[in-house]
Amino acid sequence: MNENPRMALTKGRLEKDTVNLLEAAGLDMEPVRKPSRKLILQVPQFPLDLILLKGPDVATYVEYGVADLGVVGKDVLLEDPKPVYEVLDLGFGRCRMAVAGPPEMAATPKKHLRVASKYPRIAREYFEGRGQSVEIIGQQGSVELAPLMGLADVIVDIVETGNTLKANGLVVLEEIVPISARLVVNKISYKTRRHEMNRLIDMMEKQLTNR
Numbered sequence: 001m002n003e004n005p006r007m008a009l010t011k012g013r014l015e016k017d018t019v020n021l022l023e024a025a026g027l028d029m030e031p032v033r034k035p036s037r038k039l040i041l042q043v044p045q046f047p048l049d050l051i052l053l054k055g056p057d058v059a060t061y062v063e064y065g066v067a068d069l070g071v072v073g074k075d076v077l078l079e080d081p082k083p084v085y086e087v088l089d090l091g092f093g094r095c096r097m098a099v100a101g102p103p104e105m106a107a108t109p110k111k112h113l114r115v116a117s118k119y120p121r122i123a124r125e126y127f128e129g130r131g132q133s134v135e136i137i138g139q140q141g142s143v144e145l146a147p148l149m150g151l152a153d154v155i156v157d158i159v160e161t162g163n164t165l166k167a168n169g170l171v172v173l174e175e176i177v178p179i180s181a182r183l184v185v186n187k188i189s190y191k192t193r194r195h196e197m198n199r200l201i202d203m204m205e206k207q208l209t210n211r
């Protein structure tokens with residue numbers, strides 16, 4: 001068992017809101033706010049260590065119990081489901097998973113669709129669930145290019161402000177699922193460190209209800 005409970009945070013877009021939430025919950029987040037390349041940080045005067053990871057790795061660390069808790073986007077949990085407890089919807093990192101494409105695609109149903117996505121599982125499950133035959137083309141980024149270049153008919157991607165779609169002449173065709181950041185907990189830690197887990201969950205939950 002780790003000495004202090006360990007929480008894995010997603011670096012990048014979710015980082016600032018996570019740090020703000022933990023700070024509001026009463027933790028001294030100075031070590032995370034201070035610019036540094038450190039990936040393991042100790043919360044002063046509180047039994048909690050923080051590690052900084054990419055979203056999919058947060059879920060993996062929590063699955064294996066190397067981290068007891070983690071903050072990760074729902075998109076990551078849907079794309080690569082892990083046996084972890086999802087205990088809180090943290091309410092930030094809000095965006096939606098959507099099918100998008102050129103406006104004319106709305107009026108032209110196709111027998112077989114080519115779909116470009118960084119989320120092949122979500123895309124496949126969505127279309128197959130609707131009986132639509134699809135070929136999923138995996139992408140690493142700049143997904144909006146695919147329909148413009150003729151690589152795919154449509155994309156499945158995250159839409160937040162809609163600016164990227166708009167700038168590239170694409171529109172949302174169908175909404176798949178709303179996304180936000182979630183607090184996840186390792187299943188064994190939840191049992192064996194119940195008191196510590198519940199204390200942290202309660203501290204965070206209180207801040208959410210105060211908002």
Ligand SMILES: Nc1ncnc2c1ncn2[C@@H]1O[C@H](COP(=O)(O)OP(=O)(O)OP(=O)(O)O)[C@@H](O)[C@H]1O
Binds near residue numbers: 012054161179
């Ligand atoms: N506009 C957005 N684009 C992507 N993710 C968003 C957006 N808005 C909120 N999110 C949430 O933020 C999480 C982290 O996104 P972020 O872009 O920092 O990491 P990433 O998807 O690994 O991208 P990158 O590879 O560019 O670092 C996502 O998993 C998602 O839940």
Ligand SMILES: O=P(O)(O)OC[C@H]1O[C@H](OP(=O)(O)OP(=O)(O)O)[C@H](O)[C@@H]1O
Binds near residue numbers: 144161
């Ligand atoms: O609706 P918006 O506010 O424009 O946000 C959505 C865009 O942001 C994300 O891309 P990201 O910036 O992570 O770039 P990448 O996928 O090309 O790496 C996502 O894949 C969309 O392209």
